[in-house]
Amino acid sequence: MGSLSVRGLTARYGKTVALHGIDLDVVDGEFFVILGPSGAGKTTTLKSVAGLVDAVEGEVRIAGRDMTGVEPYARNVAMAFESYALYPQKTVEQNLASPLRSGRTGSWSVAEQSERIRQVTTTLGIEHLRGRFPRELSNGQRQRTALGRVLVRPADVYLLDEPLSHLDAKLRAAMRAELKQLGEMSRTTTLYVTHDYQEALALGDRVGVLRDGRLVQVGTPQQVWHEPADTFVARMFGQPEMNLFSADLTADLAAVPEGGTAARSRRGGITVGVPASVSGSLSGSVAGGAAGGSVLLGIRPRDLEVLTGPEPSDRLVLRGRVTLAERLGRLVELSVDVAGESVIAVTDDQRVREGDPVSLAVPWEQVHIFGGGAGLDTGNGAGTAAARLGSGAPVSPVVDVSAASGGDR
Amino acid sequence: MTRERQPGQRRFSPASIGADVVLLAWFLFSLFPLIWLVLLSLKSESEQISTFFEFTPTLSNFATVLSDEGARLTSVNFTEALLTSVLNCVGAVLVSLVIGVPAAYAAGRWQYKGSGDVMFTILSFRFAPELMVIVPLFVIYNQLGLFDTNVGMIWVLQLVTMPLIVWILRSYFQDLPPELEQAALLDGYTRKRAFLMVALPLVRPGIAASALLAFIFAWNNYVFPLILTGSSHTPVTVAVTRFLGGGGQAFYSLTAAAAIIAALPPLLVALSIQRYLVRGLSFGAVKA
Numbered sequence: 001m002g003s004l005s006v007r008g009l010t011a012r013y014g015k016t017v018a019l020h021g022i023d024l025d026v027v028d029g030e031f032f033v034i035l036g037p038s039g040a041g042k043t044t045t046l047k048s049v050a051g052l053v054d055a056v057e058g059e060v061r062i063a064g065r066d067m068t069g070v071e072p073y074a075r076n077v078a079m080a081f082e083s084y085a086l087y088p089q090k091t092v093e094q095n096l097a098s099p100l101r102s103g104r105t106g107s108w109s110v111a112e113q114s115e116r117i118r119q120v121t122t123t124l125g126i127e128h129l130r131g132r133f134p135r136e137l138s139n140g141q142r143q144r145t146a147l148g149r150v151l152v153r154p155a156d157v158y159l160l161d162e163p164l165s166h167l168d169a170k171l172r173a174a175m176r177a178e179l180k181q182l183g184e185m186s187r188t189t190t191l192y193v194t195h196d197y198q199e200a201l202a203l204g205d206r207v208g209v210l211r212d213g214r215l216v217q218v219g220t221p222q223q224v225w226h227e228p229a230d231t232f233v234a235r236m237f238g239q240p241e242m243n244l245f246s247a248d249l250t251a252d253l254a255a256v257p258e259g260g261t262a263a264r265s266r267r268g269g270i271t272v273g274v275p276a277s278v279s280g281s282l283s284g285s286v287a288g289g290a291a292g293g294s295v296l297l298g299i300r301p302r303d304l305e306v307l308t309g310p311e312p313s314d315r316l317v318l319r320g321r322v323t324l325a326e327r328l329g330r331l332v333e334l335s336v337d338v339a340g341e342s343v344i345a346v347t348d349d350q351r352v353r354e355g356d357p358v359s360l361a362v363p364w365e366q367v368h369i370f371g372g373g374a375g376l377d378t379g380n381g382a383g384t385a386a387a388r389l390g391s392g393a394p395v396s397p398v399v400d401v402s403a404a405s406g407g408d409r
Numbered sequence: 410m411t412r413e414r415q416p417g418q419r420r421f422s423p424a425s426i427g428a429d430v431v432l433l434a435w436f437l438f439s440l441f442p443l444i445w446l447v448l449l450s451l452k453s454e455s456e457q458i459s460t461f462f463e464f465t466p467t468l469s470n471f472a473t474v475l476s477d478e479g480a481r482l483t484s485v486n487f488t489e490a491l492l493t494s495v496l497n498c499v500g501a502v503l504v505s506l507v508i509g510v511p512a513a514y515a516a517g518r519w520q521y522k523g524s525g526d527v528m529f530t531i532l533s534f535r536f537a538p539e540l541m542v543i544v545p546l547f548v549i550y551n552q553l554g555l556f557d558t559n560v561g562m563i564w565v566l567q568l569v570t571m572p573l574i575v576w577i578l579r580s581y582f583q584d585l586p587p588e589l590e591q592a593a594l595l596d597g598y599t600r601k602r603a604f605l606m607v608a609l610p611l612v613r614p615g616i617a618a619s620a621l622l623a624f625i626f627a628w629n630n631y632v633f634p635l636i637l638t639g640s641s642h643t644p645v646t647v648a649v650t651r652f653l654g655g656g657g658q659a660f661y662s663l664t665a666a667a668a669i670i671a672a673l674p675p676l677l678v679a680l681s682i683q684r685y686l687v688r689g690l691s692f693g694a695v696k697a
Contacts, residue, residue: 052591072594079595085588089610104597149596 002063002076002156003028004049004189009058011044011213018044019213021058026157026189026206033192033204035236041213042193043082046159049191050079063156073104078150079159084142086134092145093117093130099153106154120152123182139166144175151184158190164199176202197237201225209233231370234298240333240344242368243299249371298368301333304345306352307359315361318343322356336360449665457662470666474652479667482660483651485640487667490648495674496559497634497644498627501566502574502620509574510616514604516575517582518590528579535572539632542568550637557639565633570623577622581615582608621682625675645671 009022019041026032036042047053049060051072060067067075078099086095096117100108108116121127124144134142147163164172164179176199179185194200200207201221208218209232217229228234234242304318311317320338327350334345336358345360352358449457451466473479480486516528546565547556555561585608593603631646638647649671652664 047591050591050595052594071599072591073597073599075595077595079592081588081592083586083588085586085592087589087592087607098593098598099596102597102602149592153596 002189003061004032004157004191005059005061005064006045006049007059007061009045009048009056009060011041011048011053011056013055017213019048022210022213022215024208024215024218026191028189029187031185031190031192031203031205033194033200033207034210035194035197035200035207036210037195037236039212040210042195042210043161044213045210046079046161046191046193049157050077050159051075073102076105076155077157077159078153078155080143080146080150080161080163082161082163082165084134084146086142086145086149088134091131091133092121092126092137092148095134095145096120096130096148096152099149116152117148120148123151123178124148140168140171143167151182155188158185158188160190160192162194163192165194165196172196172199179203197239201237209236228298228368231296231298234368234370238300238302240301240346243301243343244370245297245341247295247297249295296370298370299343299362299366301344301346303362303366304343304347304360305362306334306345306347306349307361308349311359312361315363316367318360318362320358320360322352322354322358325352325354334358446665446668449662450669452662454660454662457660470662471670474663474667474670479652479663482663483648485643485648485651487645487648487670490643490645491670491674493559493562493642494628494644494646494671497562497566498624500559500563501570501627502623504563505567505570505574505623506616506620509571510578510609510612511604513575513578514582514608517579517585518587528576531572531575534568539568539630543632543636546633547636556637557642559642561637562634562642562644565637566627566630568633569626569630573623573626574619577619578612578615581612585611617682621678624678628675 004024004026006022006024009019009024010017011019022041022045024032034042034045044053048056049062049067051060051067051070062075062077087098090098093114097113099105100113100116117130118127121130124147126141126144126148129137129141129145134145137145143163143166147160150158150160164175167175180203192199192203201224204221206218206220207224209216209224209229211232217224217233219227224233225237228237231242231244234244307317318336318338320336320343322334323337323342324335326333330348332347332350332352334347334352336343336345338360343360448462448464450470451468452459452464453467453469456464474487512531516524550556550561550565553561555564589607589611590600590603593607594600598606629646630644631650634644634647638644643651645667649664649667652660652667654660
């Protein structure tokens with residue numbers, strides 16, 4: 001058990017910089033999740049903490065101890081590798097016994113070893129596989145064995161690299177729930193890496209979003225969900241991804257230009273009033289100054305409600321036509337053409353058909369505004385437009401936006 | 410009755426039959442020296458220069474080669490030469506393994522400044538002609554008193570065995586996922602123990618294959634012992650050629666018998682170990 005502190009962690013592979021000065025503080029016993037797309041540097045971060053990466057700059061402290069120049073075997077960390085890294089010539093039992101026999105994780109009598117192994121394998125549901133070799137296991141069983149090799153030993157920090165990634169969807173959900181309840185997990189400081197936002201939200205005491213070797217945002221699951229720092233974070237969480245529209249900011253109005261170039265629809269462009277406090281902070285960061293600029297509006301598909309009754313005046317209403325309705329069991333995923341913009345919405349209203357006109361409503365406080373965007377950057381996952389509100393003002397979600405009249409609404 | 414041919418079904422066309430004939434001819438052509446060697450070894454001294462296939466087979470050549478009579482003819486005891494060869498080659502391979510396995514591991518795992526040059530230098534032992542270094546070696550061996558000794562032979566055979574073992578095993582180590590040793594490090598094992606406990610057992614097939622190849626190359630080496638040994642520590646390759654005589658009579662059938670005897674040990678080693686040669690590294694350690 002111990003805290004983990006990382007300062008200015010920089011890692012290079014040849015000329016490629018994998019990590020750009022990561023700063024991270026994980027308190028004793030915390031479950032910290034690092035979320036990011038592949039290639040973001042998640043595994044490198046874990047291996048750097050473990051001391052397995054050469055050419056690392058920066059400071060790593062485990063339980064207050066500076067780890068500079070400390071060999072991996074002296075760091076008292078345990079790691080589950082994404083590739084499992086099980087010893088192929090050893091059985092499951094021998095694999096799990098390996099950390100207990102090294103003499104660096106405390107001294108265990110043979111009876112104590114087998115008792116611990118029995119406990120861990122029972123918890124993970126692989127007790128009956130103890131005599132098998134890794135090649136005789138399924139991927140899910142291998143992954144649980146790799147996890148068991150971590151849990152079987154005491155450590156200051158557990159480092160888990162996508163420990164659920166190769167399980168099938170249902171087993172993953174079940175293991176996610178089990179993982180949360182494991183005593184060892186709740187007592188030991190854990191750094192957990194995943195690309196699955198649901199895992200991150202479900203497991204993490206806090207979540208750090210990593211992109212291109214930089215931590216974009218660190219916060220509780222609630223914070224990263226409700227107050228994404230930029231469009232990249234916003235898109236990382238949620239399936240389907242958040243709808244993003246580029247809008248022109250003029251004074252206190254953000255308006256999405258109607259219908260692209262063709263202006264196919266005369267009705268219902270998306271226009272949002274921006275409170276002065278927000279627009280002030282935005283214009284500071286937006287090129288073009290206070291007079292205007294462009295921002296991005298973000299609406300999560302599940303925040304949109306398909307209206308059946310009269311349109312409420314206290315919510316933003318988008319009118320459009322359904323171009324695609326995918327039925328996914330209880331839910332229907334709609335693609336709606338709103339004044340030339342494609343909007344994704346998720347509803348449980350099974351009556352919606354393709355071609356139907358629909359009205360979608362979203363509470364004002366669920367509309368996110370991202371500043372500083374040079375344009376709509378939905379194309380790549382990098383979020384390069386750095387759509388971030390200036391000066392750290394917590395303006396997203398936007399609360400208290402006055403209803404604006406847009407078009408002939 | 411004609412049956413319709415299914416896709417992929419074998420068809421006998423003139424081209425395919427022609428190809429088979431060519432292959433068969435090539436097979437016979439390349440195998441003929443071996444056949445001739447066996448036939449020659451079974452011929453008596455009077456028949457040894459006849460090219461007819463008809464002769465009275467005899468095993469007396471083998472007996473002569475291994476007896477004192479053979480030693481009298483060549484002034485080298487062939488049985489002792491066999492033992493010398495076994496000793497030299499096993500010794501050379503063992504020394505190469507002790508030094509070469511850690512070297513191969515280091516070469517496969519770590520890149521450092523000049524690591525490529527070191528590996529190239531080791532490889533260059535293989536493709537530099539032996540005759541190029543033999544004269545200085547001869548002078549050095551005479552000065553150090555290593556001429557015509559087993560230690561001297563084991564030493565010089567390192568030029569043959571070491572590059573093979575290092576280069577073959579390096580690729581085996583490179584194929585091992587480094588995360589296996591990293592896992593061992595995090596389990597609390599030192600790098601040395603991680604190497605001994607995890608990496609070494611997994612390259613056993615590679616060690617067997619490279620050691621066998623090195624043994625065969627060392628066994629067949631001719632130039633080094635020809636120059637660097639006298640009559641007391643002659644290995645088998647040189648001993649075989651003694652039957653061709655140096656100015657005296659050439660005993661072709663005895664040479665053939667000696668060559669066959671000399672070829673047996675590597676053949677037996679290869680047969681006994683061939684499952685390691687065929688078996689790949691299919692382990693299931695890492696996700697496929």
